[in-house]
Amino acid sequence: MSQPLLRVTNVSKIFGATRALSGANLDIAAGEIHSLLGRNGAGKSTLVNIIAGVYPQTEGDVVFDGHDLRKLDIFARQKLGIRLVPQHENSFPDLTVAENIFAGDLPKKNGLVDWSTINEVAAQELAAYGVDADPRGMVRDLSSIDARKLNIIRSMHSGARLIILDEPTTALTTREREELFAFVRDLKAMGTAFIFISHYLGEVLDLSDSISVLRDGLMYPVEDRASATQEHLGELVAGGQVELTRRRAERPDPSDVLVQIRGLRSAGVEDVDLGIRRGEVLGIIGFPGSGAREFCRALFGADRVTSGTVHLEGRLVRLSSPRQALREGIAYISFDRHREGIMPLMDVNENIGISSHAGALRRAWGFLDLKRQRQRSQQYRDELKIKCNTIFDPMDSLSGGNQQKVLVSRLLSTQPSLLILDEPTVGIDILSREEIISKVLELTRTGMSALYLTNDYEELLRVADRLVFFDEGRVASVVDNDDLTIEQLTQIRDSNKEAASA
């Protein structure tokens, strides 16, 4: 490589007692896609935050296009063309698409904001990047894929030359991922460089020109990119082999129904009848808008149930609010955990305990059993290997994936009868994912039932006893998972769709 666009030399970062990064080295050329892999807490965000100028390194140098970045703040680095597109949407949902593209830097004419130019330029840029969205439409009404593309278009609008994508594919469908990759490849062909962070080894192999693995703050370049395989990358990330967890061989008793749903209706859900067996993992499948996610939200009282009944253990349950659902023994892990649950200023122990306060940890006269709460937090920290110094560390000192594990622990610790998991392993590294799946399967052996909603069909087929396919708000079919393959699963899903539209 003659003159790399970005050169990171011997960079280290220390946060208090934590050495997050040690002697990292990295060169990236214009038009190169470099992927960063590593377990939760390995140091990936730390490295890209240092490059973007979110905080300074403790040691080492970062040079971009010949400029030493040490003295440049985040805005000066943006001017040079470095853009960080974080894990969680950084668009402004209540502004228009065009306003988002211009990101506050609105052109003026005669002292007034020049809306016609703004909308015209935005329309041209959307068309140039193949996004079919109205520049005057609100960002909150965009699909998740268009919202993610918009983040990238905004970066391009302001002259990005290196775009850092921190887990951009989480919760996207396979089709949406392919669409995003095609978009990234087009920009690469025009000379834009990318740093791509992901826990999905397949997509890393698919997209990247070069790959590095971070483990405990140390960086390992993947030397032989051309012959790298998922197994090889998995071993580099985990520091050993990853054993995949699978559902148990014996099936739940079909006559032992824990939850009986009759005629359930809510926004996007039409008349659902369904029995959930005790100890069962029921996989939920459907395209966005099929009613799959809406059904889960209604069962947790997050969307209003307009008619129908739900019986748990033969008892009619009230689903007036999520709080009430938790009291009834129904817990829900939202796919959008960041928006719906993290208390950044509280510590890990408080974040795990907060949902149990309504019931499981209350003693007589309403006092909380704080000692038991601490024991439970400690137990989950050990079982799910949450990376923190102690359970009294503030949440915002944990890496993104470890915060997710805290939220999963929070819901598990309410000891629900029915656990609804919506993309439970998004943002979670390949080893931690297996730890979470094992914990869920262990709880089903003690009689808990689970609804499992994910776009990751490989994962779903490993855990589900049966699969429920949703289409147009209804249950289109229910199928036993008798060693189904991904191809069979997508075939059933697509034929349901065709039957519904015929």
Ligand SMILES: Nc1ncnc2c1ncn2[C@@H]1O[C@H](COP(=O)(O)OP(=O)(O)OP(=O)(O)O)[C@@H](O)[C@H]1O
């Ligand atoms: N502001 C902070 N204060 C203290 N420790 C921090 C801070 N930010 C990060 N750390 C620690 O630095 C280490 C690396 O975290 P980092 O966020 O870089 O991990 P990551 O590889 O991006 O993980 P994930 O896949 O979970 O996003 C972790 O142990 C984390 O707890």
